[in-house]
Amino acid sequence: MADTLRRLSNNETFKILHDKVDDWYKNYHINSCDQNLNRCCELVELTSKVQGQLFTILSQTASEGGHYAGVETLKSRFLPWLGTSFSISAVAVSPDTSLSLMQESMDKDRRLRELSSIHEEELCRLETELSTTRMELDKLRQELTEAHLEIDDTKTKSATTLLATEDEIIQLKAELRAARDQVDIYRRKLDVVDDYERQIRHLGEEVAVLSTEKSLLEDRIARSRSPSPLSRLSRSPSPLPLSRSESPTRAQLTNASRHARLVSRFSDIYANERLDAQNLLRRYIDDLEMVQRIIFIATMESFQAAKMAFRQFKLRVRKTLSPSHLGPESLDEAVMDYIVRNVDLYDVQSSVNDVIRAMNVNPKISFPPEVDFILISSFIREVCRTAFAMQTVEPTLDIAFATDGELFSETKYRRSYDSDFTAPLVVYHVWPALMEGDTVIVKGEAFTKRGALWSPSRNRSRSSSPVRSRSSSPSRALASRSRSPSPCRRNLSPRL
Structure with a gap:
C-alpha cells in the first residue's frame, strides 16, 4: 500500500x-467539437487510472485495519456516495440532461457571438453605403441646380433669337426658290447653247471639207490652164470623165481628218460627258461601282444601237441610189459619200x-x-452620234468586246486608281x-481586285408598278425633251 x-x-x-x-477550459471555445470530445475522453481515461490506483489502496487499507473498521468506514462514507452515482445529492437533473443543457448553452453563446459580429459588419456596411449615397445625392442636387440654370439661360437666349431665326428661314426659303x-x-440656256455648239461644230466640219475640196479644185483648174505646150499637146480634143484615181470622193478626201476627229471626240466623251453623267447619277446612287457599270453598259x-442603225441606214440609201447610179465611182463609194454628207439624217433619238x-x-x-x-440620255445621244460617225471611216472604228472576269490586258486597258495592281482579272470595266x-x-479603263472575280447578280431595285409615275421623276422635263422630234431630223427622200 505504501509503495x-x-x-x-x-x-x-x-x-x-x-x-x-x-x-x-482555456481552449474550449477555440477547439472544434471533435477536439473537445477527445479532451474529455482523455480526462476520463486519466481519472479512471487514478480511481483504479485509489481502489487498490482502499482495499489494502481496509484489509490492514480489520474487517469491522473497514466495513463501518465503507458503510458510513462510501456507500452513500455510490448511491448518488458519484454526484452531489442536491443535483436534481440527470448527467445526460446536464450535458445537453451545457451543450445548448454553449451553442447559443456561439450563435449570439456570430450574430453579433455579423450585425456589426452589416451595420458598418450600411453606414458606408449611406454616406456614399448622401454624397451622390449632394452631387446630383448640385448638377440639377446647374442644369436648371443652363435651361433658364437657354430659354432666355432662345426667346431673344426666335423671331430673328424665323425671319431668316423665310428669307432663305425665298432665296432657295429663286436660286432653283x-x-x-440656266439649264435650259445651257441645253440651247449645247445645241448651238453642236451645230457650230458640224458647220465647221462642213466648212473644212468644202475648203479642202475648193483647194483641190483650184489646183486642178490651175493645172488645166497652164500654158505648157506639152500639156496642150497631151490634151485630148474631147474632155473625158475623170477616173477614180483622178477624182477622189469626199469620203476619201476627209477620211484621215474625220478619223482623227472621231478619236479625239471619243477621248473628250471619256473626259467630259462621262464625268458629267457620273456626277448626275451619284445624286441618286451612292454605290460608285454601280454608277460606273451603268455608264459602261450605256456606252x-x-x-x-448605232451600228445597227448605220446598217439599216446604209441599206435604205443603197436601195434608193441603185436605180439611178451612173457615176464613175462605185455604188458603195456613192452610198458612203452620201452618208457622210447627210450624217445629220441619222435618227439618234430612236x-x-x-x-x-x-x-x-x-x-x-x-x-x-x-x-x-432617261436621266443620262444626253450622254447616250453623244455616244450614239460618235459611234454612228465611226462607221463612215475606213477602216471603221469600234470598241473592244469586254466581259467581267476576263484576263487584264495592258495593251487594251489601264487600271483605275483604286484597283489592285497585282490582280490578274478584271472585276468590271469603267470605259x-x-x-x-x-x-x-485608245486604251480603256478597268477595275481589278484580288478575291472578287465574280460578283453576284444584283436584284434590280425597280418599282413594282409596270408604269412608272412621271410626276416623281426629276428627269421628266429631260425625258419629254429627249422624246420630242429633233429639229435636225429630215426625210431621206428629198435629199435623194
Missing part, C-alpha cells in the same frame, strides 16, 4: 489532471430609246425606282477600249 501511494504521489497525476482541465428657278433657266449598248430599253432589262445594273435611265480592227487606238 502504491508513493508511486501515485511521485507521478503527480492530479497535477497533470488539473493542468489538462485548465488547458481545456435661276438654275432651271456598249450605244455602240450596238437609238437612244433602244439603248434605254436594253438597259431596263439588263440584270447587272439597277436604278432607283423614282428616276429613269471601253477603242479599236481599229485588231489595233488599240
